[in-house]
Amino acid sequence: MDSTDSNARGRxxxxxxxxxxxxxxxxxxxxxxxxxxxxxxPPIAGVLxxxxxxxxxxxxxxxxxxxxxxxxxxIVIALGAVQELGQGDPVxxxxxxxxxGAVAAVIQIGFALARAATVGIxxxxxxxxxxxxxxxxxxxxxxxxxxxxxxxxxxxxxELLAEIPASFGHANPEILAIGLVSLFILFGWPLxxxxxxxxxxxxxxxxxxxxxxxxxxxxxxxxxxxxxxxTFEVGPEYLVSLPGSLLDAVNFPDFSVITxxxxxxxxxxxxxxxxxESTLSVLAVDSMDPENRASDLNKxxxxxxxxxxxxxxIGGLPMISEIVRSKANVDAGATSRRANFFHGIxxxxxxxxxxxxxxxxxxxxxxAMLVFTxxxxxxxxxxTKARSIGGDQLLLFTVTLVVTLATDLLVGVGVGLVLKxxxxxxxxxxxxxxxxxxxxxGEGRESELRLVIHGAAVFPRLLAVRKHLSSMTPETTRVVIxxxxxxxxxxxxxxxxxxxxAELGDVELVVEGLETMTAAxxxxxxxxxxxx
Numbered sequence: 336m337d338s339t340d341s342n343a344r345g346r347x348x349x350x351x352x353x354x355x356x357x358x359x360x361x362x363x364x365x366x367x368x369x370x371x372x373x374x375x376x377p378p379i380a381g382v383l384x385x386x387x388x389x390x391x392x393x394x395x396x397x398x399x400x401x402x403x404x405x406x407x408x409x410i411v412i413a414l415g416a417v418q419e420l421g422q423g424d425p426v427x428x429x430x431x432x433x434x435x436g437a438v439a440a441v442i443q444i445g446f447a448l449a450r451a452a453t454v455g456i457x458x459x460x461x462x463x464x465x466x467x468x469x470x471x472x473x474x475x476x477x478x479x480x481x482x483x484x485x486x487x488x489x490x491x492x493x494e495l496l497a498e499i500p501a502s503f504g505h506a507n508p509e510i511l512a513i514g515l516v517s518l519f520i521l522f523g524w525p526l527x528x529x530x531x532x533x534x535x536x537x538x539x540x541x542x543x544x545x546x547x548x549x550x551x552x553x554x555x556x557x558x559x560x561x562x563x564x565x566t567f568e569v570g571p572e573y574l575v576s577l578p579g580s581l582l583d584a585v586n587f588p589d590f591s592v593i594t595x596x597x598x599x600x601x602x603x604x605x606x607x608x609x610x611x612e613s614t615l616s617v618l619a620v621d622s623m624d625p626e627n628r629a630s631d632l633n634k635x636x637x638x639x640x641x642x643x644x645x646x647x648x649i650g651g652l653p654m655i656s657e658i659v660r661s662k663a664n665v666d667a668g669a670t671s672r673r674a675n676f677f678h679g680i681x682x683x684x685x686x687x688x689x690x691x692x693x694x695x696x697x698x699x700x701x702x703a704m705l706v707f708t709x710x711x712x713x714x715x716x717x718x719t720k721a722r723s724i725g726g727d728q729l730l731l732f733t734v735t736l737v738v739t740l741a742t743d744l745l746v747g748v749g750v751g752l753v754l755k756x757x758x759x760x761x762x763x764x765x766x767x768x769x770x771x772x773x774x775x776x777g778e779g780r781e782s783e784l785r786l787v788i789h790g791a792a793v794f795p796r797l798l799a800v801r802k803h804l805s806s807m808t809p810e811t812t813r814v815v816i817x818x819x820x821x822x823x824x825x826x827x828x829x830x831x832x833x834x835x836x837a838e839l840g841d842v843e844l845v846v847e848g849l850e851t852m853t854a855a856x857x858x859x860x861x862x863x864x865x866x867x
Contacts (some may be wrong), residue, residue, distance in 0.1 A: 355669035356389075356677025359402055359660050362536045363678060364685065366660075366708075368575055368693070369701035370405045373478060375417035376429055376652055378575050378693075378701075379584040381405045382682055383651035387642050389679015392654075393672045395638035398617045398630035401656035402664050402675050403642060407708045408612050409605070409653050411473050411744055416601040418490075420592060433588035435598050436647035439605035443640030446610055452632040453801055455614030456834070457794030459827045461728040462751035463615065464717050465735030466608075469747060471712025472496070472740060474705050481702035482518070484510030484573060492740050508562045509552045510573055510699045516548070517541045517703030536663070538704055545700035546692075549574065554697065575696045581686055586650030604745050605653055613639050613655035620661045622837040626670075629838040659708075725855030725862055727758050728826055755825075762864050764791050764823045774799035777817055785815040792824040797831050804835065811842060818848035822865050829860040 363385050371381030381404075388403025416435050421428020446452055476495035480487040484507030489495045503511075524537035549555070557570035578584045592598055617630050635656065643653050664674050686693070721732040734754055739747025756766050769791050779785030786803055788796055804814065816832065818824055829846075836844040852863035 349670050349673070351668040351670050352674040353677055355664050355667035355674040357681055358536065358667045359664050359674065359678040360681035360685070361539045362663055363402070363404055363660055364682060364693075365538045365542055365696065365701060365704055367405055367682070368696065369705045370407055370410060371652055372481075372575075372698065372701055373407075373410045373474060373705050374405075374413035374652060375425060375432075376413065377578075377584065377586075377650070379577050379581075379686070380586075380651050382686055383581075383584060383649060384642075384646045384654045386679045386683045386686075387645050387649075387651060388654045389675050389677070390683060391645060391679075392638045392642040393676035393679070395641055396631070396634045398620065398635045398656060399628055399672050400624055400661060400665050400669050400674070401617055401620050401630075401635070401672075402660040402678060403639065403654050404657050404660060405652040406612065406655045406657045407474060407705065407712065408467060408470055409609060409655065410705075411470050412601060412604045412608060413652060414477075415743065416597075416605075419597050420595075420601070427589065430586060430589035431592055431598070432601070433586065433647045433650060434590040434593045435601045436605060436653050437588050437590075437644055438593060438598075439602045439609065439653070440640050440643035440647055442602065442606040443610055443636060443643060446606070447633045447637035447640055450633045452610065452614050452636040453798060455611040455632075456618065456801070456831050457797045457827065458611050458615070459731060459752065459755050459794070460830050461721055461724070461731040461826065462735050462748060462755065463611065464721065465732040465751060466739060466744065466748050468713045468717055468732070469736045469739035469744070471709040471714075472736075474709030475713065478702040478705040478709065482511070482514035482699050482706060483507065484514075484569075484699060507567050507569065507573075509554070509560070509567070509569055510697070513545050513548050513552075513697045514699035514703050517545055517700045518706065520544060521703060521707040541700050541704065542696060545697050546695045549695055549697050555695070573698055575694050575698065575701070577690055577694050580690075581683075584650060588647055600745065608744065608748075609639075609643070609653055609655050610636060616656040616658040616661060618834050618838075619658055620656070620665065622834060623662065623665045627837075627840040629840075723856065724826055724858045724860055727855060727862055730758070731755055759791065759793070759823060759825065762823060762862075763867070769793050769795070774803060776803065777815075779815060780813070782810050783813045783815060784811050785817055787817040787819075788821045788824075790820075790822065792818055792821045792828045794825075794827050797828060800832075801835065804839070807842070813843045813845065814839065816844070816846045818846065819851070821848065824849065824852065824863045826860050826862050829863075833860075 367381030367385045368378040371378045385404035392403045416432040417428035420431035473492045476492045479499045480502045483502050485502040485505050487495055487498050489498045520541050521537050524540055554569045554573050555571050559566050559568050614632055617635050621630050722729045731751055735747050735751035738750045774796055775787050777785035777787040784807055852865050854863045855861040
């Protein structure tokens with residue numbers, strides 16, 4: 336448990352890793368530019384992060400199949416830091432946000448050295464999904480205006496959403512055309528059933544269409560044009576802007592306000608949200624690994640923390656183990672972390688050799704990619720899933736979503752977690768009982784590890800269970816989680832047990848005692864309470 340398999344070590348760069356790394360590079364290039372743009376950072380900052388995540392972090396013992404780079408889930412935090420710390424000056428805000436990133440990276444390194452990375456697995460899935468859905472809505476609220484070529488008057492998410500119809504009414508037709516075509520490709524391409532279409536990532540298709548449209552509309556040269564009796568302007572401000580060279584892209588952090596309350600708030604958000612997202616991504620990718628390798632979460636977080644420190648010191652965005660690009664990496668047949676390394680090298684080579692091509696990418700196309708990403712994060716399917724698990728999970732999801740939109744990320748997640756404790760209290764389990772009791776080894780058969788859960792089977796128990804599993808002997812063939820003494824078993828505990836079962840490989844994991852409890856719904860992960 337929590338030990339990275341070493342089967343991939345000693346092998347050279349395999350053809351599968353080359354293929355996977357190149358495919359991920361094609362997907363990552365536009366997304367890195369778009370995520371940086373949406374975060375209030377220079378577009379090249381996202382590429383810098385992916386280069387460091389691939390070319391540097393790969394050597395630090397990261398999880399075998401994960402791709403390291405900037406993530407949409409951190410856009411809201413990064414943009415908030417730039418805007419709040421800059422007080423109207425985006426350049427100052429960017430450099431102060433770099434300082435926040437550097438301190439957060441040091442904290443992540445501390446988490447890893449203290450072997451605290453596994454805390455991420457104890458987060459309520461419904462609270463996490465509510466947080467991500469809110470991030471998706473915020474991304475859409477901001478990027479829709481860029482997609483149509485209009486600068487909005489509002490700045491808050493709910494106000495920006497309300498302003499979208501007005502922006503469409505004042506849309507720049509040529510910019511809107513590029514954005515809508517890009518959206519059509521992103522939503523429609525996955526529906527194609529042809530084998531050849533599945534081999535070409537949709538973001539690449541967007542670039543292959545958007546760049547020729549840029550040339551056709553001659554956006555690089557400022558000019559006016561008439562459309563339906565109205566005059567519109569286009570120019571290079573609607574295209575990606577890059578520095579003259581990669582060295583010119585290097586920026587250093589400004590620590591002048593690092594002790595302010597705002598800076599400390601964003602340090603906490605970067606450190607906690609980044610750690611949680613990265614850890615959960617590693618666990619998800621491990622479950623897809625054909626070789627059933629279990630990553631050392633603390634070692635991976637150490638690599639991410641070091642990578643984030645490097646990025647913050649040279650002008651890059653924060654990074655995590657990113658789930659979408661990692662899934663593409665697995666699907667392409669990657670066998671080791673060398674695919675992540677190769678994807679970083681490809682990005683470095685492209686930026687050095689063909690920077691001019693990047694400056695032909697319309698911002699509207701990148702905005703479309705982010706709107707598509709936001710739509711996936713805020714998919715109505717997530718609401719349906721939460722409802723199928725139980726009314727409690729639907730409430731957690733909805734409250735986290737709404738509070739995050741109305742306030743900020745940290746408050747939204749905090750309220751979601753407090754609500755979770757209150758819901759357990761309503762079921763008859765006081766808050767102090769959630770942390771009382773514990774996990775003890777029981778008498779089991781030969782080659783069997785039996786863990787008896789006392790009190791409430793909630794997130795603190797997950798950490799204790801994981802600790803016991805890490806001490807299994809090679810002779811262990813069966814693990815039994817005995818819940819016959821538990822008064823309550825929550826959704827988080829049951830959902831994470833499934834992930835642990837996948838990590839155990841050939842070791843069977845059995846849960847006993849659920850049959851005598853009352854479930855909130857028929858869902859296998861629904862919260863269960865033992866009748867009084």
